[in-house]
Amino acid sequence: MAEEFIAAIDLGGTNLKIALLDLKFRVRHKEVLNTAGFTGRESLISAIVNSVTGILKENKLNKSSLLGVGLGLPGPIDYKKGIVHFFPNIPGWKHVRLKAVLQKRLKLPVFIDNDAKVMCLAEYRLGAAAGSKNALCVTLGTGVGGGIIIDGSLYRGSSNAAGEIGHMPINEKGPRCNCGGYGCLESYVGNKRILEEARKSFGSGITLEKLSFQAKKRDRKAKRFWARVAQRLSVALTAATNLLNPDCIVIGGGVAEAGKILFDNVKKEIASRAMKVQARQVKVLKAKLGADAGLIGAAILVKENFKR
């Protein structure tokens, strides 16, 4: 029997990544396109379709070699019905039956889910959360996303919207958030917000990479800055820890690259803020799968939902 593959797509506000993975979730071929290159919904859907047929052609495979196509998408998704509710950072998407559209055009089984959820799935099956029973995964980027593993399965909630750790309020009178709420974690530690704050203290030339570098060089002001980010993040993580009593919290995404300074502070804060039993149980871990986590998770989504 010929080897089987899964096509995985990780759509972000910046990049559209497409990869072929084998059934052990090893990335065998990968391409990265620029999301901004596609104007409008139809053009992006065609790009997805073409990228799948293109990557098959390049690898001299035909559709029968594919188990299916999995997509991790940057917004709230009804994974069961295969509907994109909307994308906060890509205009033109509202209540799109993407699964049905792609299945019709690709003539392959398609599975779609939120990007933070598939990353959580990947970290749980093959990454930092492997072996845990209950886990919380957080992705720190422009948005702050999350996924919850309960008793060994991705927990989706009653309308497939669970895991929104970025929208746990950390101050009752905090600033208004894009989601409509007040004082949400994301409005304090989302990429853009951190950068804005950094510019106030470090000037307009600062980047988060520079700030991490300076903190590693033991610059006191930079260390204080990351300690403040960690503190705010830890308020929501403490709430989730006391509520869910997980084995681990896995933190990934761009901001997690701040590294040791961020993680040391988050660990310290949770140890001092969370309830003793919960604090003793929970490990704070860096995501393991890096930039491929979304692709791996999208492939896992296919394998776990595919029925022959």
Add this chain to the structure above:
Amino acid sequence: MAEEFIAAIDLGGTNLKIALLDLKFRVRHKEVLNTAGFTGRESLISAIVNSVTGILKENKLNKSSLLGVGLGLPGPIDYKKGIVHFFPNIPGWKHVRLKAVLQKRLKLPVFIDNDAKVMCLAEYRLGAAAGSKNALCVTLGTGVGGGIIIDGSLYRGSSNAAGEIGHMPINEKGPRCNCGGYGCLESYVGNKRILEEARKSFGSGITLEKLSFQAKKRDRKAKRFWARVAQRLSVALTAATNLLNPDCIVIGGGVAEAGKILFDNVKKEIASRAMKVQARQVKVLKAKLGADAGLIGAAILVKENFKR
């Protein structure tokens, strides 16, 4: 075959309730003792043992009529190992193997769990949360406790400590809580704290019952007071709603008796603060089983864990 019963005990800081329930969880006989009457751990354990043998005698039953004994207890419990970690409001209990001690003295199967957890179980099986798939139960009393139903089962977390909604922080720089954290919900809406605040505005003669009555009579100051309590409660409930995407939130305990004014405000706040998909899904409900919820839940605990 003779009818079978379960003995259930609901231990609180104030009362020790003991009841006989049938296997349909109807309370057939109930007694209430004063917890403060028992000085020290040994005396309380003896009171529990005597109350079980006493209630059997009064009902002309012997031990073979009992499926087992269930206890809802006011503190963190390892229900699997049957250990009381401690009771925040009853001194002298630390790491007590209560299940083993009672089983030895009663020669009956004994099951113990946290009081908010067993109340949650009761509201899920027979009360306001019946028919839900995912639910959050909150008990508002001296402490603020909680329980989570996930996919139809009580979710316990990795060290049986999940559900502590009272210790979700609602302000990063809030007051120090008994648990060691900062800005926990309980430190804003626990019974004692609400009463303290009420005394500042309404004088030392005020009680929470009077305040509810005044709010029902449309006293503006009293209405504002409850709106404030509801707002703080709703910050934590919004966090839990966005994270867990439940079908319902069931609120019980003494403070819930404030009634419509509290529930109307909580519903309004969650509708405006939580994410749209989650807010549309979640119903905010008053607990149905009232003062017997703890006893019913303790009996359910026995039936669900008993193996013939």
